[in-house]
Amino acid sequence: MKLNSFRKKSPWILHYNAGSCNGCDIEILACLAPKYDIERFGIINTGNPKQSDVLLVTGPVTKRSRERLVEIYAQMPEPKVVVSCGACACTGGVFRGMYNCEGGIDQYIPVDVYVCGCGSRPEQIIDGVIEALAILEKKTKDLEQSIRLKKEPVKEDTQLNRRDIAAEIKEIA
């Protein structure tokens, strides 16, 4: 069981519907319910982008929900992963080419895991989220690495000292 490695972190999910037919959304809801119960991986659904790690997006991006999608993605703190649920979130599906639809969410935000199916089954969604958790862990490590690099001592101090350039204070006669 890989459960132990996942217990390190309790990732929170943010779900956004970018014009889906509700099919994948109710399957996400079914994942939270007792039969499929993704809470055993420490996952809970949250409505706040600023507290979430995994963004679950369903639906082809309609022209009106596009800005909201990008806004929500921008509000999520790093590290973050994006899972696209369902055929229409991945490629546009049956809605591809309709006048108010964009083909898939990866035209606007980077996607880490694609979950196929119309609609995606709860097992598939759980598999996708678990895969996303591994990516999340990797991203976390990468992020910590880059911070350590930045903290290396600077060889030459090129910063100006404010006291050097400040005007002299003349004594009052």
Added chain:
Amino acid sequence: MGKQYEIPLGAQHISLLEPLHFKFTTENEKIVDTVANVYYVHRGIEQACCSKFKFRQVSFVVGRVCGLCSVSHTTAYSQVAEKLIKIEVPRRAKYLRMLVIELDRIHSHLLCLSHVAENSGFEALFMKTMQYREFAMELLEAVCGNRIQYDFSIVGGVARDLKPEVGKMILERLKIFKPQLDELVDIYQNNWTLSLKNKGVGLITKEDALRLNVVGPFARATGLAADVRNEYDDLLPWKEVGFEMVLDKAGDVHARNMVRLRELYVSMRIIENIINGLPESALVTETKTFPDGEAVARLEAPRGELFYYAKGNKTQILERLKIKAPTFSNIPAMVEAFKGNEYGSAPAIIASYDPCLSCTSR
């Protein structure tokens, strides 16, 4: 008069399944005015159905209008297309359509009820209702081959036959579900904590419901007898399989819950009757004619009356397809019923409307 504040809810919110935006004007936490903004999910399905897809393919496309009541959409479209190409559906196909529509209604109503419980702050009841709902999804998978988006109705009939062992399985599962439903009715009716959030909240009177053209369980909870199954018997024989209208008087969230729960008993009885008296006949009527003329069809989806209009011009591609979804009729009353309620109970009220915006926006 106190100071008025504007509070937005949506387009992305924990209590919403789909993008829906409400702007509440509140005064001392009481809602005095509401503006609803529903067209976030407009995809342009009607236009694509009239230009991109052939009329036999359209029944699969309109199923993707809504994932919750996809069988209602495919059936309503199939009915309207059958009127245009002038064929009669086999009797067994009609019965199988009704079977899947009622199974779909069970899962949709239970989803709505669980959502009301969650938004009222009763997480345990949400979990319980969702747990009991899984049996309907499993049965739908056994009958149609997919948990959601079952492309069951096609133009001329149905795509799959009901195997005898699946019929037996449905009857067994319904027997298990009945005591569970009794338990749910007991909780939704008598739980004191839930009643604080539900009784007398989101109230709408019968006169207002009639004036604002409300349909579905929302209307039946006010005592308005609005059910297509009751008035319209030629396309699907609802009366033969024991349909009975469910009405309530109060018109609040609690009444809507009770209407939905009591409709589940009716649905269960209809399913039992269908399986016990399933007629033998072919599944599909084959024909090679092209659609011509105009036709309308009405069907009772889980949320209310679904209306389809289509116009053909003797080619493979339809000239016009119009879909009027139940939530579209309910929006004026939805805005009205918020007035005078606390802002805190707004999520529960929204869930009790059972809004389906992907139907509304298409």
